[in-house]
Amino acid sequence: MSALEAIVTERNKKPFYDLLDFCQRIDLRTANKRVLENLICAGALDTLAGTRLQKWEALAHIMEVAIERKRSLETGQMALFSKPVNISATPEPYQFTNNGEWDLKSKLEKEREVIGFYISAHPLDAYKPYLKYLDIKPFEQLVAQYGNQKIGEEPTVIGLGIKGGLRTITTKKGDQMAFLQLADQSTNADIIVFPKLYKKISAALNQNSAFIVQGQLDLTSTTKCKIKAEQITPIEQFFDQWSDFKRAIITLHTPPKSELLAQLNSHKGKTPVTIRFRENEKYLIIELKLRVQLSLDFVNQTAKWCDNLQIII
Numbered sequence: 001m002s003a004l005e006a007i008v009t010e011r012n013k014k015p016f017y018d019l020l021d022f023c024q025r026i027d028l029r030t031a032n033k034r035v036l037e038n039l040i041c042a043g044a045l046d047t048l049a050g051t052r053l054q055k056w057e058a059l060a061h062i063m064e065v066a067i068e069r070k071r072s073l074e075t076g077q078m079a080l081f082s083k084p085v086n087i088s089a090t091p092e093p094y095q096f097t098n099n100g101e102w103d104l105k106s107k108l109e110k111e112r113e114v115i116g117f118y119i120s121a122h123p124l125d126a127y128k129p130y131l132k133y134l135d136i137k138p139f140e141q142l143v144a145q146y147g148n149q150k151i152g153e154e155p156t157v158i159g160l161g162i163k164g165g166l167r168t169i170t171t172k173k174g175d176q177m178a179f180l181q182l183a184d185q186s187t188n189a190d191i192i193v194f195p196k197l198y199k200k201i202s203a204a205l206n207q208n209s210a211f212i213v214q215g216q217l218d219l220t221s222t223t224k225c226k227i228k229a230e231q232i233t234p235i236e237q238f239f240d241q242w243s244d245f246k247r248a249i250i251t252l253h254t255p256p257k258s259e260l261l262a263q264l265n266s267h268k269g270k271t272p273v274t275i276r277f278r279e280n281e282k283y284l285i286i287e288l289k290l291r292v293q294l295s296l297d298f299v300n301q302t303a304k305w306c307d308n309l310q311i312i313i
Helices: 003-011 019-025 033-042 052-075 104-115 123-133 139-146 195-207 235-241 258-265 296-303
Strands: 156-170 176-183 188-193 210-217 225-234 247-252 268-279 282-292 308-312
Touching: 019 052, 033 052, 033 104, 104 123, 123 156, 123 210, 123 235, 123 296, 123 308, 139 156, 139 210, 139 225, 156 188, 156 195, 156 225, 176 195, 176 210, 188 195, 188 210, 195 225, 210 235, 225 235, 235 296, 258 282, 258 296, 296 308
Parallel strands: 188 225, 247 268
Antiparallel strands: 156 176, 156 210, 176 188, 210 225, 247 308, 268 282
């Protein structure tokens, strides 16, 4: 009988009370510590009391307690000063000493490690503002959008994804370059990082997990998105490191209010600002002389005062 079959068979008898009860009622020779760790990481034991981190850290001790209790029940002998175990009574819950939990990033990494995909969320969910404000298209949409364009007229595109793999090679000239794989919520893209760019960002590629990339779309690849990178930036450092922002476009349904203008004045910088607003059933456009310093805080705060905000890069 497999570990999974053993667990399912035991589960069909009655609900498990907590992780200790679970360990007492399954065959720990079949469902060993590694199996239980994987179940915890995959979220299969989330219905039991405690966080994933609590279960993970306490698992070894819980298994020891469960083995001892099972041995006592089987032999009818109890350790000195220990209380007799009443099988019919509701078991006392295991008391965890740690109250913490993995952050979402760690939780998702462990889910992918043990089952090959994400369950709780997708890592890109944390970066939805970037997808919205920068109007970033999924990789597969880029391929579909430019699929009929003539080879030789490669468009400049922008993508955002989680690092899935990184392979470096040495060219005939002795320079290093890399092939980076990024995954968005639907598919993967291959990013070619030529030596000049790789020299600048090699450390960042190894130290970070989520990136925004700008480059030429390889039109010879009709089924998979391939981008010849011109610029790659870790998402968390995007507003600090991106080389150029062409314009911020603010769209309103009414004329701009003083609160919005005050918000813009408090973030003076280098990026031009355009305001579009409706008046008399038409959109009017104002090109402000004021320029702003873009940051995630600025974007989030400005979005409260407008109907749409788009950053052109």
